[in-house]
Amino acid sequence: MSTSVLDLFNIGIGPSSSHTVGPMRAARDFIENVEKAGNLPKTVRVVTKLYGSLGATGRGHGSDTAVLLGLLGACPRGVDVEAIPDMIADIRVRKNISILGKQDIHFEEETDLQLLPRERLDFHPNGMEFWAYAECGEELARAIYYSIGGGFIVTEHEAEMDHFEEEVVKHPYPFTSAQELLERCGETDRPISWVMLENEKVTHSEEHIRTSLLEIWEVMKECVQRGCSRGGVMPGLKVKRRAAELYKQLSTKAEAALTDPLTILDWVNLYALAVNEENAVGGRVVTAPTNGAAGIVPAVLHYYANFVPGANDDGIVRFLLTAGAVGRLFKENASISGAEVGCQGEVGSACSMAAAGLAEVLGGTPEQVENAAEIAMEHNLGLTCDPIGGLVQVPCIERNAMASIKAINAARLALKGDGEHFVTLDKVIRTMRITGRDMQSKYKETAEGGLAVTVPIAATVVDC
Numbered sequence: 293m294s295t296s297v298l299d300l301f302n303i304g305i306g307p308s309s310s311h312t313v314g315p316m317r318a319a320r321d322f323i324e325n326v327e328k329a330g331n332l333p334k335t336v337r338v339v340t341k342l343y344g345s346l347g348a349t350g351r352g353h354g355s356d357t358a359v360l361l362g363l364l365g366a367c368p369r370g371v372d373v374e375a376i377p378d379m380i381a382d383i384r385v386r387k388n389i390s391i392l393g394k395q396d397i398h399f400e401e402e403t404d405l406q407l408l409p410r411e412r413l414d415f416h417p418n419g420m421e422f423w424a425y426a427e428c429g430e431e432l433a434r435a436i437y438y439s440i441g442g443g444f445i446v447t448e449h450e451a452e453m454d455h456f457e458e459e460v461v462k463h464p465y466p467f468t469s470a471q472e473l474l475e476r477c478g479e480t481d482r483p484i485s486w487v488m489l490e491n492e493k494v495t496h497s498e499e500h501i502r503t504s505l506l507e508i509w510e511v512m513k514e515c516v517q518r519g520c521s522r523g524g525v526m527p528g529l530k531v532k533r534r535a536a537e538l539y540k541q542l543s544t545k546a547e548a549a550l551t552d553p554l555t556i557l558d559w560v561n562l563y564a565l566a567v568n569e570e571n572a573v574g575g576r577v578v579t580a581p582t583n584g585a586a587g588i589v590p591a592v593l594h595y596y597a598n599f600v601p602g603a604n605d606d607g608i609v610r611f612l613l614t615a616g617a618v619g620r621l622f623k624e625n626a627s628i629s630g631a632e633v634g635c636q637g638e639v640g641s642a643c644s645m646a647a648a649g650l651a652e653v654l655g656g657t658p659e660q661v662e663n664a665a666e667i668a669m670e671h672n673l674g675l676t677c678d679p680i681g682g683l684v685q686v687p688c689i690e691r692n693a694m695a696s697i698k699a700i701n702a703a704r705l706a707l708k709g710d711g712e713h714f715v716t717l718d719k720v721i722r723t724m725r726i727t728g729r730d731m732q733s734k735y736k737e738t739a740e741g742g743l744a745v746t747v748p749i750a751a752t753v754v755d756c
């Protein structure tokens with residue numbers, strides 16, 4: 293398997309890549325297959341079951357809404373975020389859904405969209421099953437999908453076939469581990485971003501890659517701007533949004549930076565809070581590499597763009613390519629799914645990716661970049677997933693701010709050394725995988741452990 297940087301960073305909607313983006317893609321894929329088989333006109337009922345983690349935190353993460361949007365034919369990248377509440381209200385009020393916008397069918401939410409937290413499919417905790425029926429109850433189609441993190445989905449067939457081997461792309465500079473990546477850099481005397489770019493050029497032109505990465509950067513900037521301009525409380529936990537107020541403080545007291553050199557940290561915190569607050573309310577974000585951890589790479593990129601002398605678009609592209617190379621290692625050798633390995637897979641991976649990207653654009657050697665990625669992950673090992681109320685708000689939003697600062701510190705620590713270090717990135721990735729396997733499921737996106745249990749919520753959870 294070779295995950296593209298354009299898959300790791302993709303434009304979608306909040307609040308969760310595995311629980312919102314993945315289910316939306318799966319529902320749309322299912323219903324498109326029904327249409328391809330010529331069965332859309334015969335379909336009178338569609339039933340969806342969400343298992344395991346999707347069943348446990350699906351409402352808080354908007355999985356139910358995402359499935360309905362997917363059945364309507366919407367996609368995470370293109371859906372009009374502002375129109376979503378009206379689209380969903382229309383389905384619920386009329387008890388009718390227009391599948392792919394072409395075929396009106398009756399929709400009974402209680403029976404047609406079931407969340408089953410106690411049932412689980414074998415391959416992954418985020419399982420989904422879809423059925424399409426004709427008039428007399430005849431089954432027209434049935435399919436199982438898994439949302440494996442970062443918005444990626446696999447079908448039951450792909451899971452059984454080990455599709456990772458099926459879709460091998462021949463790269464000129466192949467790597468499956470950090471060690472191999474360093475070897476490719478050593479053989480060519482080139483940085484990690486160059487190796488990644490040359491491999492990406494097998495499937496896309498250099499111009500397309502650059503344009504797409506800069507578009508991703510634009511969406512990140514727009515997301516920060518929106519987050520800085522919107523106050524109020526977030527639905528569900530009724531937690532106050534902080535980014536807008538913090539932005540006001542920082543921009544009206546710019547002179548504070550003259551007496552407090554750590555003001556830069558306030559700005560980094562701001563960027564992360566802004567993105568994750570937007571994510572929590574279902575706004576447009578860049579999955580990086582998941583939505584729960586969507587604030588870290590943009591926050592560190594903003595730090596680079598706004599505070600590092602000489603920052604430019606070339607640096608942005610190199611940052612994202614390097615971060616993508618590290619993200620690939622986590623996705624292919626461990627997991628970026630909180631439901632599979634806990635928050636270390638989401639926030640930990642994003643922290644490591646951001647540290648690597650920053651270390652490279654600050655002039656780090658490949659060894660220093662690998663060291664930065666390793667430091668950032670090493671100190672996220674064991675991080676559990678325990679979202680209060682099953683919502684991507686607490687601890688997720690603040691956790692992104694903390695991890696952004698950690699990523700910058702990891703890059704700085706690595707750049708002060710010569711690249712030699714005791715624990716390798718490969719060892720840390722392996723440790724993350726093993727730790728995640730040993731972690732009890734209550735700490736893996738089920739909202740059944742940690743803060744999700746010790747902090748009671750007064751209000752009934754409502755969808756983001």
Ligand code: SF4
Binds near residue numbers: 635
């Ligand atoms: S705690 Fe971490 S893994 Fe869990 S939902 Fe929040 S950001 Fe995602």
